[in-house]
Amino acid sequence: MLDKPAPALEETNRDAAERWVRAFDAALRACSEAALAECFVDDSHWRNLFGISWYFATFSGREVLVRELLARSRDAAAAGFRIDAVLLAPRSAVVAGREVIEAVIRFDTVNGPGFGAIRLLTSPDGEAKAWTISTTLDYDRICAARDGERSTLHVRDFAEADWLERRRDRAAYTGSDPDVLVVGGGHTGISAAVEVKRMGLSALIVDREERIGDNWRLRYRGLKLHNKTPVNHLRYLPFPVTFPEYIPKDQIANWLESYVDILDVDFWTRTSFEGASYDDASGRWTVRLIREGAERTLHPKHIVLATSVSGFPNVPVIDGIDNFKGPVLHSSAFKAGRAWQGRSVVVFGTGTSAHDICQELEAAGARVTMVQRSPTMVVNVEPAQIYDRTYLGDGPPIEVRDIINSGVPLPVMKMAHKIITTEVKALDAPLHARLEQAGFRLEFGEDGTGWPLKFRTRGGGYYFNVGCSELIADGKIGLVQFADIEAFTAGGFKLKDGSALDAELFVLATGYKGLDHLLEKLFGREVAARVGRVWGFDDATQELRNMWRRTGQAGLWFTAGAFSQARIYSRYIALQIDAIERGVLAKQLS
Ligand SMILES: Cc1cc2nc3c(=O)[nH]c(=O)nc-3n(C[C@H](O)[C@H](O)[C@H](O)COP(=O)(O)OP(=O)(O)OC[C@H]3O[C@@H](n4cnc5c(N)ncnc54)[C@H](O)[C@@H]3O)c2cc1C
Numbered sequence: 001m002l003d004k005p006a007p008a009l010e011e012t013n014r015d016a017a018e019r020w021v022r023a024f025d026a027a028l029r030a031c032s033e034a035a036l037a038e039c040f041v042d043d044s045h046w047r048n049l050f051g052i053s054w055y056f057a058t059f060s061g062r063e064v065l066v067r068e069l070l071a072r073s074r075d076a077a078a079a080g081f082r083i084d085a086v087l088l089a090p091r092s093a094v095v096a097g098r099e100v101i102e103a104v105i106r107f108d109t110v111n112g113p114g115f116g117a118i119r120l121l122t123s124p125d126g127e128a129k130a131w132t133i134s135t136t137l138d139y140d141r142i143c144a145a146r147d148g149e150r151s152t153l154h155v156r157d158f159a160e161a162d163w164l165e166r167r168r169d170r171a172a173y174t175g176s177d178p179d180v181l182v183v184g185g186g187h188t189g190i191s192a193a194v195e196v197k198r199m200g201l202s203a204l205i206v207d208r209e210e211r212i213g214d215n216w217r218l219r220y221r222g223l224k225l226h227n228k229t230p231v232n233h234l235r236y237l238p239f240p241v242t243f244p245e246y247i248p249k250d251q252i253a254n255w256l257e258s259y260v261d262i263l264d265v266d267f268w269t270r271t272s273f274e275g276a277s278y279d280d281a282s283g284r285w286t287v288r289l290i291r292e293g294a295e296r297t298l299h300p301k302h303i304v305l306a307t308s309v310s311g312f313p314n315v316p317v318i319d320g321i322d323n324f325k326g327p328v329l330h331s332s333a334f335k336a337g338r339a340w341q342g343r344s345v346v347v348f349g350t351g352t353s354a355h356d357i358c359q360e361l362e363a364a365g366a367r368v369t370m371v372q373r374s375p376t377m378v379v380n381v382e383p384a385q386i387y388d389r390t391y392l393g394d395g396p397p398i399e400v401r402d403i404i405n406s407g408v409p410l411p412v413m414k415m416a417h418k419i420i421t422t423e424v425k426a427l428d429a430p431l432h433a434r435l436e437q438a439g440f441r442l443e444f445g446e447d448g449t450g451w452p453l454k455f456r457t458r459g460g461g462y463y464f465n466v467g468c469s470e471l472i473a474d475g476k477i478g479l480v481q482f483a484d485i486e487a488f489t490a491g492g493f494k495l496k497d498g499s500a501l502d503a504e505l506f507v508l509a510t511g512y513k514g515l516d517h518l519l520e521k522l523f524g525r526e527v528a529a530r531v532g533r534v535w536g537f538d539d540a541t542q543e544l545r546n547m548w549r550r551t552g553q554a555g556l557w558f559t560a561g562a563f564s565q566a567r568i569y570s571r572y573i574a575l576q577i578d579a580i581e582r583g584v585l586a587k588q589l590s
Contacts, residue, residue, distance in 0.1 A: 031070060178266065181204055190267075302577055346370075358471070383424040
């Protein structure tokens with residue numbers, strides 16, 4: 001995503017990293033604020049991904065960082081900091097425009113072994129101070145230590161249930177309850193269930209769709225994933241090298257279905273989660289499900305909501321639209337463009353769905369007009385990948401890239417993404433000029449930080465151009481600014497310049513409501529108020545609100561986001577639930 005490796009200066013880098021980590025470890029051992037402060041630059045950041053204490057936050061500024069790091073390291077008995085040059089030989093890199101030495105550290109805590117990434121800035125006299133440090137628990141080592149404790153029984157009793165029979169029995173949950181119920185079986189729900197199960201707890205996924213993968217399968221024809229395949233791997237089972245650079249929707253749908261089978265995940269399809277209430281005394285939920293038309297109640301200890309940051313259609317109130325006598329569909333209900341050949345269709349919206357639907361309709365021979373309400377980021381699909389640079393090209397294995405990527409604190413990510421957006425804009429300049437000539441209004445994210453932060457704040461608001469922008473620029477797809485509409489009529493709308501546009505269908509590609517909306521609908525106002533907003537950044541922690549961590553409601557968790565986020569962050573849900581069930585972490589966030 002952010003780094004641009006420079007020529008290796010392995011020995012110097014290694015010496016600098018080793019010297020730094022020795023000084024850092026000694027400062028912590030001595031509990032010396034002054035010595036620890038010497039290890040960091042003024043504008044330094046510490047991203048704690050549950051590595052040193054269970055508090056998920058980014059601390060910025062040397063003074064705050066040193067105070068928090070000292071206190072939390074003491075509480076978690078964090079010690080033995082060292083460089084892991086086998087995972088990553090300390091290397092030179094350019095991050096957010098600054099030349100750094102990048103290295104992976106290891107340490108130990110009462111909660112298990114940890115690792116993280118450091119980025120050091122060196123002064124002309126060779127002294128290195130840290131600009132960023134991240135800390136997380138080493139999930140694989142924690143699990144491996146437990147695997148070793150389990151005995152392997154080779155004795156076979158042929159009268160006993162075999163693997164398949166046991167699997168079916170287990171997944172039926174007749175007379176038993178899962179420890180964790182995961183609502184939603186997209187990649188985020190599946191990843192959470194896999195990690196919970198690896199921790200030795202039981203997890204059941206419920207999804208209202210007919211078949212695993214339908215969350216992709218049922219989307220519009222021609223859809224492909226937007227990020228390159230190396231960024232999107234699921235944990236434990238990477239995509240085969242034969243997979244294309246951008247995976248088509250049916251292929252990813254089938255992959256998810258196979259993945260669930262191979263990783264032996266309990267999954268109920270055609271099961272709708274209708275709501276749940278929590279009993280403080282028993283520490284369990286009462287969950288109402290409709291499974292294949294019949295009611296079913298379960299009592300899990302935890303619920304993980306994985307219903308997507310954009311799960312519920314957002315149908316805006318548009319004054320006067322009722323005058324239109326044709327059908328008005330939300331984009332989620334739009335299936336195929338072929339039926340509209342030779343007919344006029346208006347699509348409201350300028351995000352991904354709007355563009356993809358316009359393009360499909362145009363290809364099917366419809367007369368298409370897009371209506372733009374607000375400026376939108378448009379980026380050609382190839383330059384859009386530059387934000388994911390950490391995962392592309394030669395380099396360390398994906399596990400190490402995940403450490404490096406997740407070790408980027410938000411303020412540094414913003415700086416880096418501003419630089420990348422400038423680079424991307426230069427590459428896309430010819431397209432942008434043509435779009436603006438056609439009347440399309442562009443923008444590039446808050447403070448020019450581009451699409452990834454738009455995804456993390458709004459869950460959308462951009463388009464990766466795969467051809468629709470050229471159709472708009474060439475006038476093959478019409479473009480109207482919403483502000484230019486005078487009034488809606490029975491057959492379309494009138495424009496302020498006196499012209500009119502006839503249409504037979506309005507498609508509202510106006511996005512989706514986020515998890516907040518679903519939270520209140522499924523759990524009621526009280527729980528929603530206790531939890532507060534979900535997704536988007538919390539100013540206090542500089543992390544996504546309520547994501548992958550304990551919330552104001554005991555036993556309620558959220559996961560969402562990209563494939564890479566599911567791969568990295570699902571483990572933290574599993575680690576925390578495991579710590580709660582072992583009695584070392586309070587279930588309720590105080
Ligand atoms: C065109 C396109 C390309 C994209 N490309 C990429 C990419 O390359 N890489 C990337 O990382 N991301 C990509 N994304 C973004 C992102 O990964 C998706 O939005 C993704 O689907 C989010 O996964 P999820 O598991 O959170 O939600 P979903 O995949 O939407 O799954 C949620 C599931 O919850 C179920 N559900 C909801 N409510 C209930 C209920 N009450 N009861 C039971 N089940 C329920 C739904 O049926 C659904 O199956 C792309 C998105 C689009 C639209």
